[in-house]
Amino acid sequence: MVSFNFGAGPAVLPGDILEQARAEAFNWQGSGMSLFEIPFGDPTFGAVMQTAHRALQQVLNLPDSHHLLFLQGGAYAHFAFVAMNLMGDKKRACYLDTGHWSKRAIAEASKYGEIVVDRIVADGAYCHMTTNETTQGRQFHELPDSQGLPLVADMTSDILTRPIDFSHMDLVYASAQKNIAPAGLSLVIMHEKLFDRALDITPTVFNYTLQARNNSRVNTPNLFGIYMAGLMAKWVTDQGGLPEMAKRSREKSAVLYETIDHSRFFHASVNGEMRSHVNVCFGLKDPALNELFLQQAQHEGLLNLNGHSAGAPLRASLYNALPRAGVVALADFIKRFDGQLA
Numbered sequence: 432m433v434s435f436n437f438g439a440g441p442a443v444l445p446g447d448i449l450e451q452a453r454a455e456a457f458n459w460q461g462s463g464m465s466l467f468e469i470p471f472g473d474p475t476f477g478a479v480m481q482t483a484h485r486a487l488q489q490v491l492n493l494p495d496s497h498h499l500l501f502l503q504g505g506a507y508a509h510f511a512f513v514a515m516n517l518m519g520d521k522k523r524a525c526y527l528d529t530g531h532w533s534k535r536a537i538a539e540a541s542k543y544g545e546i547v548v549d550r551i552v553a554d555g556a557y558c559h560m561t562t563n564e565t566t567q568g569r570q571f572h573e574l575p576d577s578q579g580l581p582l583v584a585d586m587t588s589d590i591l592t593r594p595i596d597f598s599h600m601d602l603v604y605a606s607a608q609k610n611i612a613p614a615g616l617s618l619v620i621m622h623e624k625l626f627d628r629a630l631d632i633t634p635t636v637f638n639y640t641l642q643a644r645n646n647s648r649v650n651t652p653n654l655f656g657i658y659m660a661g662l663m664a665k666w667v668t669d670q671g672g673l674p675e676m677a678k679r680s681r682e683k684s685a686v687l688y689e690t691i692d693h694s695r696f697f698h699a700s701v702n703g704e705m706r707s708h709v710n711v712c713f714g715l716k717d718p719a720l721n722e723l724f725l726q727q728a729q730h731e732g733l734l735n736l737n738g739h740s741a742g743a744p745l746r747a748s749l750y751n752a753l754p755r756a757g758v759v760a761l762a763d764f765i766k767r768f769d770g771q772l773a
């Protein structure tokens with residue numbers, strides 16, 4: 432049976448990338464070493480990093496002013512590190528609260544300065560947003576006006592799914608495990624105008640300026656994750672780049688929202704402009720039926736459709752590697768489930 436993985440993360444990766452990684456990881460380009468075994472000081476280590484760096488820089492269309500860092504910790508760790516790196520003397524920042532992950536970002540940042548929520552103050556060090564709330568399925572389709580403050584975004588669940596104009600973005604960070612690579616790698620993209628603002632308490636390896644000046648090699652980075660990120664960037668480029676990814680995400684999510692909106696027994700949890708193109712959150716109007724739906728879906732090979740405990744009961748994550756065929760199969764199953772209840 433063909434199965435489709437709708438999990439929110441760690442999430443589906445393209446099968447051809449996994450095949451390539453299986454082949455290459457074992458004996459790296461005939462060197463007699465696995466990719467996992469290359470020493471930090473070996474020129475090959477730097478070369479693997481450089482290849483991935485170039486591929487990501489290209490696919491994201493990063494301006495020369497923006498530095499791409501390969502760090503560890505995950506976005507939850509960077510909620511704190513972003514504040515430590517950017518708060519500077521101002522000790523005040525503005526955060527947009529759009530749901531679960533922005534609340535967590537606010538809670539962490541509050542340890543390092545005053546956080547003003549849903550309001551811009553002229554003396555704020557920066558303005559923070561979560562471009563896509565993975566838990567609630569709520570996404571910004573236009574960037575907000577940060578009124579001159581540096582704009583900072585957690586793009587964990589929608590990086591690489593659409594073009595972003597980095598001339599309006601001053602810092603972006605993301606965990607890898609949705610659209611980039613396995614968990615254990617974080618990307619940080621930072622405009623150099625934000626360098627040298629870190630608080631003294633910032634750990635050395637999470638000082639973004641220092642990492643930028645040392646090509647993300649202040650300590651040992653996650654080379655396997657970086658290698659996978661490079662393969663993914665190339666895969667996206669080969670598929671037509673970010674405009675094509677955006678088109679596919681829009682089309683895939685439209686199929687599902689349309690099906691849910693037309694059903695008698697299901698409802699979408701977000702209506703209007705902020706509907707996410709990557710995390711479609713929904714549920715049955717009779718909550719007692721959600722579990723039955725999940726069980727039957729699993730039998731059909733439609734995997735990991737359960738929602739987050741802080742969000743809707745059901746969620747279909749439609750990251751880049753989730754094919755349209757999966758969405759068509761899910762829409763067909765929703766219609767059959769609906770018919771069964773009628």
Ligand code: PMP
Pocket residue numbers: 440504505506507508532561563564565566585586587588606607
């Ligand atoms: N931000 C967003 C938008 C997320 O979706 C997640 C994970 N689902 C996180 C932050 C936290 O990521 P991690 O667990 O890798 O730290």
